[in-house]
């Protein structure tokens with residue numbers, strides 16, 4: 623098979639895959655999810671993604687019914703049914719389906735959906751020339767309201783921001799906090815470069831603790847950049863030497879335009895970090911190929 627959807631351990635084609643209209647993910651966004659991709663037959667940083675999935679689930683009082691090791695083994699078991707190397711994998715687990723009502727006690731077991739299909743890389747010119755982004759005035763959900771570090775099935779905050787950016791043909795849109803500081807994109811984190819310093823909003827901000835973000839910070843330190851995790855607004859961002867976004871599916875992507883203002887892209891720092899990131903992926907995959915018990 624080239625693509626599939628697994629629903630509660632049953633395999634379906636993408637066309638056949640269906641979920642109940644009483645599913646709480648559909649009704650309330652009462653769900654958690656993760657996205658990663660495989661390079662060759664290896665799911666990149668799968669342990670970190672599963673850790674974050676369990677953290678998201680814990681934070682909404684949802685029991686996933688498996689250990690982390692069992693979850694990874696289960697994902698690899700499903701992957702055996704697919705005979706292509708580079709795939710997109712999304713695991714989405716809702717609290718389950720039952721009578722309509724707020725109480726999670728109305729449902730018994732979660733609904734687990736795993737999507738696997740060929741990974742579609744972003745066009746090469748996005749990396750060679752950079753992309754256009756929007757920084758909107760829309761606030762990112764505050765931690766005390768709906769912590770962005772819970773990767774939940776409720777992405778309406780992000781969808782609304784994205785709609786605003788689409789009006790100026792932005793590829794990605796970034797939200798702000800109450801101080802007007804940039805937080806994160808709808809599905810990515812942000813970095814700016816000023817000389818030899820790399821600046822990114824701190825973890826305490828209303829952001830998802832990106833797995834790519836963490837790797838990039840480590841690489842930047844190895845490459846003798848100074849890292850500052852601190853807040854900044856649109857003005858500072860426009861003044862940066864280089865700006866880039868990070869995510870598991872896009873790796874490190876340079877930014878060329880911000881609210882239709884030109885910034886340099888892609889600069890030397892972005893290029894170095896991206897080439898080191900690719901080395902990191904290769905090393906991870908080589909190591910995992912010989913040590914992962916799941917394969």
Ligand code: PDD
Nearest residue numbers: 657808809810811830832833834869870
């Ligand atoms: N998005 N911030 C948000 C809101 C995200 O949804 C994501 C990931 C990130 C980057 O995190 P990471 O580096 O761990 O992928 C930041 C995934 C790719 C998605 O929803 O498709």
